[in-house]
Amino acid sequence: MPHAQTPQHAGSREQARELIAGLPQPLAGKLVAIDFGPLLVPTPSYCDEIVKLVLETGGAERLEVLNASLRARQLVERSAQNRGVTGRLRIAAAVS
């Protein structure tokens, strides 16, 4: 399963692109796991770009979000809803 871990300091769409570009491509049909544990400040742009690249344009079967803070979880879920891919998003674990 392609998986990646966010850095501590990340928040831009460009950094999300770099993170996803580091995964084995293509993502279509795969289960993709992203560990949000180290991320100190989740931002709407960063979370949205990950959802977009993995589920919308990447066509992955599922995005599994690991160790997301409550805020990161809210932002990822909101983006998945906007992009109509909620059914392929799984929040595996949440921390406060």
Next chain:
Amino acid sequence: MATLPREPKVLTISSFDATLGVGLQECRLDSLAFIDAYGLVGMAIAIRAGLAGGEKVEVTAPARTGMREHLAAMGFDDLLRQIGHPELGAEAETMEASGVVVPLRSAADAGGEQAISQLLWDQLRDRVDPQVLAALGEGVWEMVANALEHSGADASVMAQVYRTARFGQPPDHDDKVQVVIGDTGRGIRAALASSPAYAPRSDLEAIELALQYLVSSVHEDPGRGQGLSTTAEHVVGLGGKMTIRSGEGKLTIAGEEREAETVTALPGTIVSLSLPLYPGS
């Protein structure tokens, strides 16, 4: 020629709006005792815009008022050096006392939004509520990225803590932290008008529009346009205040209240995020 009047004594959001605008050529700070982060970023933008237009800008601040030290502590010397202005001269030791956590910085020179965000985090992580830090961090990421992507110009950033508690006393509920991000770019109205989806008729209307969720000049991607609205929601939700000034429009949001004003035209956009250090205390 636009000049700063000798009054008011304190250059803050309201006094800045009344006195600074396009065509600033002279900043006379003789009688000012204090400039807050919003005033300083606004002044920096007015100066940069003046220089870009080929004007020579003079800044004067006599030592007797303490303004030189205040400006140095806030990082203003760097800007003066950039414009070839004689340094005002002051000791860096005053920084801690003035509560500056991020002196005035060019985002591009500092290394972009990541470097600014990291600096803010390092300076504030032991001084403010974690929720406040998260909201400010989110705001800085989003606002600097907006400036760099949409304005066509560099962003200026600074942050300051305003303390009302005395040393050795518990935090006061009036203590707050303010982060200001400004740019000299094309402004929100022109940015939105570059999309065929929007044609705002005024700067104020453009600001209101940009604050709506999923409104962006990047019309090719319907998921864009989350940063400004989400930051506003986050900051206001913690009891903070957000002010957006672009062109002739200015909108302040605090709680359920929105104050819309038409102000002196200023090139670019300034966003101020102000939060209590300890919400609910």
